[in-house]
Amino acid sequence: MRTLLSADWVVGFDGRDHCLIPGGEVVFSGPVIEFVGRGFPGPVDRRIDFGRAMIGPGFIDLDALGDLDTEVLCFDNGPGRKLGRIWTEEALQRGPQDAYTPEEELFKYRYAFTQLIRNGITTALPITSMLYRAWAESYDEMAGVAAIAEEIGIRAYLGPCYMSGLTYQRSDGSLAQHWDEARGLAGLADAARFIADFDGRAGGRIRAFLAPDRIETQLPSVLARTVSLQRETDVPMRLHCCQSVYEFETVLAMRGHSPLGWLESLGLLTERAILPHGIYISGHPQVSRGGDDDMQRLVASGVTVAHCPVVFARDGEALDSFSSYLAQGVRFGMGTDTHPADMVENIRLGRILSALMDGEAKATAADFYRAATLGGADALGRPNLGRLAAGARADITVFDLTGFHLGQVLDPIKAMTLAGTGRDFRASFIDGREVMADFTVAGSNVATLTAAADAQILKARAIHADRAPDRPQVQEIFRPSFRVLD
Incomplete structure (x- = not known):
């Protein structure tokens, strides 16, 4: 018709x-x-x-939340370490647990995909929090996600997120890495199987991509095999990178390179790579390594930085700056990364923050609109999107x-x-x-989705209290904005 x-x-x-x-x-x-x-x-x-x-x-959302709004648990409640946002050593010794059942994990995606479409997003590369899982995502879970995406009609790039370690908090408050190479390799095997079985489903609306978790939770062996699999399959690869000072300094200490330098040494900096968020690179005033080596790496490699201004602005952080990166030739796409899945708000705030960091308005609304459409399509190698x-x-x-x-x-x-x-x-x-x-x-059915999400988020709240330092009561760490009267 x-x-x-x-x-x-x-x-x-x-x-x-x-x-x-x-x-x-x-x-x-x-x-x-x-x-x-x-x-x-x-x-x-x-x-x-x-x-x-x-x-x-x-819109093409390169870092789309496929989850419930866990930000509502942490907003205005203090540092994430005190809220159980990071596994404690004691909780890790007890054994990480899943907050949700397999059915509840899938519901998160149904809820999120509906939100994305409602906000004008037609192509999504979803991300969910690993903080509420015993480990990472699985083949079976992602197969279920593919079925939901096909039913709802969204264009989705999917793949089980995999990791070979996690960050935890020692009893003295310092952070360390817990490694499990076997689990990392098993997750990569799940990703390979998913690519073989699902890439091109639903008339091409379901595509596969590689989704290793954040860079400080990866071992060289797992990333080296990721390079081989990416070259073999030619699917996009997304890896969160340069998103915190902690990440930068941890990778520098462990690997002897900046995060981007380490990815370059492994062969992961290519035009098929998508890197949220690209903020903390060499030369940034808050990191220990100066120079413009990382900026040159971003430009020369042709990677795409997935810019997600809203989620970072909530904690007083911003890319310095969008216009500066753009002028030097960095390729940009956009992501929402958090709830709400409002790309318009990310375009608006991105434009404001860019002007604020520059001291004047250099980037335009058109620049951000391009990133949210043409930039995302270029990152995926899709001139027809x-x-x-x-x-x-x-x-x-x-x-x-x-x-x-x-x-x-x-x-x-x-x-x-x-x-x-x-x-x-x-x-x-x-x-x-x-x-x-x-x-x-x-x-x-918005009422049904909302009621189910409201009930399910309470399970995530409970797991925070169970793994926060000294295991406080829920009411101690999730404070209301004002006193609630009896």
């Missing part, structure tokens, strides 16, 4: 960059876009005029511009960035399938 969508604004693609088309049209048949412009001359089976709205490409153009996949979003809060709409991208939210997305199509209409994700 051929469908024609029209609106006051369309974000088209001229072969090099996005362009704005007032009174534009987008026509697609099945999963592929046929036409973007005005005055489509052919017959159509269905017409939808969205009026005061912006039709654009779906992140744009509205003939031959591209029909991953299309409709951003509603009727809201009084948006003010005057002289430029839809600027209006969205200044005053919009992810909740302003009205409709979404993925591979031509209408997965959201009238602000509602197809097949979802």
